[in-house]
Amino acid sequence: MLVVDENKFTELSEFIKQLPEDGRIESHLIAVLHKTQALFGYLPEDAMNRVSEQMEIPTAHIWGVATFYHYFNLSRPGKYVISVCLGTACYVKGAAQIMQTLEQNLGIKMGQTTDDGLFSIQQARCLGACGLAPVVMINEKIHGKLNSKKLLAIIKDIQKAEAKK
Numbered sequence: 001m002l003v004v005d006e007n008k009f010t011e012l013s014e015f016i017k018q019l020p021e022d023g024r025i026e027s028h029l030i031a032v033l034h035k036t037q038a039l040f041g042y043l044p045e046d047a048m049n050r051v052s053e054q055m056e057i058p059t060a061h062i063w064g065v066a067t068f069y070h071y072f073n074l075s076r077p078g079k080y081v082i083s084v085c086l087g088t089a090c091y092v093k094g095a096a097q098i099m100q101t102l103e104q105n106l107g108i109k110m111g112q113t114t115d116d117g118l119f120s121i122q123q124a125r126c127l128g129a130c131g132l133a134p135v136v137m138i139n140e141k142i143h144g145k146l147n148s149k150k151l152l153a154i155i156k157d158i159q160k161a162e163a164k165k
């Protein structure tokens with residue numbers, strides 16, 4: 001186990017310890033899942049097993065809660081996280097089509113990561129750049145006034161640059 005991960009596990013455990021013992025297990029669990037995702041970027045199985053032990057909640061229940069809410073990542077995010085804005089302004093300008101093209105091209109669905117670990121796709125609700133709709137954010141960078149063709153060209157550039165590394 002990496003030391004960095006061990007530090008994160010310790011932080012997670014401390015977070016759980018300071019939760020009030022008021023019987024509100026369900027809402028505490030959601031807070032713990034958020035904390036886990038903030039620490040690891042997703043919900044690793046190891047972390048969920050430790051949460052289960054420490055909070056005395058069956059893992060099946062934890063995964064049930066985690067899968068119910070779309071904002072929890074169940075797998076390690078790719079090196080490039082592609083957030084497709086499905087907010088109203090982007091949606092009316094063809095965001096759904098962009099999402100579909102992306103899923104077909106990368107061979108994954110929203111919430112998944114490509115086998116090479118390079119890309120994951122997620123949805124966003126308004127990235128605050130409606131004037132540039134439709135908008136996609138790749139890691140921290142906003143790409144606006146997109147269409148499927150332009151987005152695929154950006155993806156191809158990234159793939160080429162990564163292949164040279």
Ligand code: FES
Binds near residue numbers: 089126
């Ligand atoms: S709706 Fe997409 S940026 Fe606002």
